[in-house]
Amino acid sequence: MVEIRKEAMFRLGSCEVNPSDNSLNFYQLTDTNQSIEKVSIQPKFIEVLSYLARHYPNVVTREELIDTIWEGNSYVGSKALTNAIWHLRKQLSRVSDKQLIETVRKTGYRLQFEPEFNQADLVDDLDLFQQAELKISRLTVFNRRLKFGGFVALLLVIAMWGYHLYQDSIRYVPTLKQNLTTAAGSELYPAVSPDGRWLVYGSRGSNRYSSLYLKDLQNPTETPKRLTSTKSSEIRAIWSPDGGSLYYGSEHRSENKCYLTKLDLASNEASRLAECYSYSSAIDIAPDSSRLVYIWDGSEGAGSGLYELSLREADPSPQRLSCSEGCSYRDRDLAFSPDGQWLAIARRFGNISEDIFIVNIETGAEKRLTFGLEDIRGLSWHQDSERLIFSTENSGVRNGYIVGIDDIKVMPLEVEGMSYPRSIPNSDELVYSNYMRDYSVASFALEQSIPTATFPLLEVEYSYRNPDYSEQAKRIVYVSNETGFNEIWTSDIEGKQRRQHTDLKRRVAYPSWSHDGSKVAFLAPDDKNEGNKIHVLDMQTANISILATPYLDHNRPSWGWNDEMVLARSKDGITEFYLDNRLPKVISPVNMRLGKMINDDKLVFTQLGKGGLWVLSLANPDSVTELISANHFGEGYNWVANDKGVYFRQNRQGYQLINFWRFNTGLITPILKLPPGSIPRSGSMTYIANGNSLLMTLSQNYKRDVIKLQHKLLY
Missing domain, CATH: 1.10.10.10 (Winged helix-like DNA-binding domain superfamily/Winged helix DNA-binding domain)
Structure with a gap:
């Protein structure tokens, strides 16, 4: 040896x-x-x-x-x-x-x-002692190498004694995964019945509509039973504590409404309880079956938040639990502890920061458990009511974690792809939806005599997204997680000469070139991870400045025509943020998603909660005109304008289109057909004039199955 x-x-x-x-x-x-x-x-x-x-x-x-x-x-x-x-x-x-x-x-x-x-x-x-030393160092978690010296026999006895003490100090449980579903669809939001026999989950078919399914875990070869109609959409359900009913949101397409629904499994009778926000909104039931808590928008002007609905009153009215005035966050997910003492809440600060809080149900006292998470994808309590299991996405990668409510120590489960974990009642195991998604920047050549497909900009193993091209700099700026964090990178138009420009380790997002190609604006979390700020990177000096703002949250930035200010949405509307450190100025109350200046006066933009592509004049911002009708344009971020028209994504049943709308004729021409989900909702597009091509964010969705997990940290 x-x-x-x-x-x-x-x-x-x-x-x-x-x-x-x-x-x-x-x-x-x-x-x-x-x-x-x-x-x-x-x-x-x-x-x-x-x-x-x-x-x-x-x-x-x-x-x-x-x-x-x-x-x-x-x-x-x-x-x-x-x-x-x-x-x-x-x-x-x-x-x-x-x-x-x-x-x-x-x-x-x-x-x-x-x-x-x-x-x-x-x-x-190697002598026997050295061989034993190498073997022990590979078996123990801490890999402490025993030092040579002393009596070989005594040292081996001490080593074995220490090893056995270590093994006795923890209950060794291997990480085991078992697929509970194997269907062709995407199985989401799994939950096991209180008796451990039944699995309910939502599955979205090729027609984009979802239904709830029930699977008998004691008879795994049997075909799951569909519980809900094809005329409505349901995807996220919870069990009543006695296991006799399911509660869920149901969107009825014929009525264009969502209803909070109770399904009695014995009679298969469904009853409407109240209106709901979305069929995928978070929902949970108190352990004593007294009330539901769920995400809803009661239209009081406070936005979506937590509402409580009594299950013991004859005709209950939803009561808002979330902050309703001057809020710096939005509540997005929730879970009752099994002992009924705590309510865990996931709160979104801005649009790139989210953290977990717990509220004592009796006293109302709050406690923060995490600091600086990116995107929480599911909350569930361990059966001991002392630990929370959650999934979060960090720089494009989803994984599972567990945190104690007393020591606030976050431990990784190291289960890549974990989404929406749910503890199995009276068990140390859980179920989750496996979700793997990679992002890439793809190029599509326009007006070719031979039809072509999209081509990746880079042949790499990591995720990269949100491209923006500068004609002056002749470079593409994008976000990449190559270093383990989302950072700002650039490349030439062929994806070569790559350079990393930030090392913030704080999840940068949505880069945008200035018109002269000298600067890049982007979003990054603030120092408290309770919001985001507009950052500006000077490409010549590599200096990064933060624009003055009183706001906690800013939407995607873009540049004014003269590059002296950055445009973005704040809570007050379309806002100008200045490079000379002046306080920002609100120019319109319009709730803008993404805006782009097409000349020194015209801003083309999309709106939150409203279809269509719109335009306003900075000289007369009160006059807002619809450029493309909402009947033809429902996109938020995946669009780009050039001097001839607008390229944009359009979702159809079972596929996606890239369309082109011409300024001079107002006609829409489909130019590329893609599989459903290829272009993510949060993606972006940019146009390369000298190459007559489009760059866009593409996502690769892997098949999503429900998996049961056994893990030593859950014991």
Whole structure:
């Protein structure tokens, strides 16, 4: 058996790696002599590279690297490892045009270049103690290597005794996943009945309409039963505590209304309880069956929020629980604790920050559990009422976490794709919807003699989205999670000469070029992660400034024609934010989604909650004109205007279209047909004039199934 010393130096082509002083030494030959460039990097980066070299040519899993380098701390190690790989690749790119560290998808990493070690660093025939030491270091989570010395027999006894104490200190439970659904549709919002026998979930078919299904978990081969009609849409249901009924929102297309509904499973009788906001809105029932709490908009002008509906009154009226005036957040999800003491609430601050709070039902006292999450996708209590399980999306990747309400310690479950987890009653297991989605920027050539499809801008493994092109800078700006965080990047129109421009590690979003190509405006969370601010990146100096604002939330930014101010929606309407640090000015109360200046006076925009494409004059902002009728234009963000017209996305039943509306004729021409869901609702489009092409965000939806999870952190 041959082992390589941890501190051994080695070469990768023209690079000598020296772990003893954490350096990379690059050798360059000239006509007269040899020069050496020494680069010092972080010790953890060197440890990762050395570990890969000592295990060449084998694949090393991410878990093994995290256990070895970061002593099993996956919460820190996961992002740190991604960062280490990125920096190593960047430094080693000068050795070879070929990527030296290969990513083996869903497994780990391996070196593509054979390392050269000195023979003196190779150790043969390890004695029994060293073999035992290596075995123990791989089995224990903390990977602490036993030091040589003392009596071999006594040391082995102590090591085994310590190992068994460690094993006894935790109840080892392997992570096991079991698919509960395998249908072709997208199964969402799973919930298991109180007796553990039945699974209810929503499934959206190819016609975009959803129904509730019931599956017998004791007879898994039986076909699930559809519970609701094809004339209505339902997707999110909860069980009554006795297991005899289901409560859910139901959208009736013929009436264009949503009703909060109770379904008695014994009689199959459905009864309407009240109006609801959406069939996918969050809902939960108190453990004593006394009331429902759900998301609704009561049209009092306060917007959507939590409402309570009594189940013990004959003709109850919904009562608002959420903040109704001067609110800095929106309540979006909720869950009652099994003991009835707490109500957990997910609150959205602005449009890119969300966190979890718990409210004591008896006293009304609140407690914040998380700080700086991005997008919460499901809340559920553990059966002990002391821990919350939740899913969140971080820089394009969904995962599950658990947090204690006393210590507020967030622990990762490391279950990628977890969405809408729901604890199984009287069990330490849960069910969730597996949701995997990658984003990319795709190019589509216009007016080609030979029909073409979309082509990815980059052939990469990470997600990137929200492109914007500058004719002056001749570059594309976009958001990428290549470093483990969403940051601002640019490339040329062919996706080459890529550059990273921000390192905020705070989820940047929606970049927009200034007209002269010298600056980029974008959104990023504020210091408290309770809102967002408009940031401006100067491409020449790399300086980032934050525009003065009294608002917590801002929608997607775009530039004024003279580049002296940025336009975005605030809670007061369309607002100008100035680069000279003046306070912003509201120019119209219109609730704008996305706006673009098409000349020095005309702003073309879409509206929140209202279809159509609109235009107003900055000289006379009170005059708003419909440019494209809502009958033909229902898009919010996926559109772009050029000098001839407007390209935009249109959702149809079973597919999507990219259409072109001409200014001079007012005619709409379909130019590309795509599968449903290809262009996400939150995407963006940009036009490249000199290439006569469109860039757009595309998403790849994987099949979504319901999965049952067993995990040691749930015990």
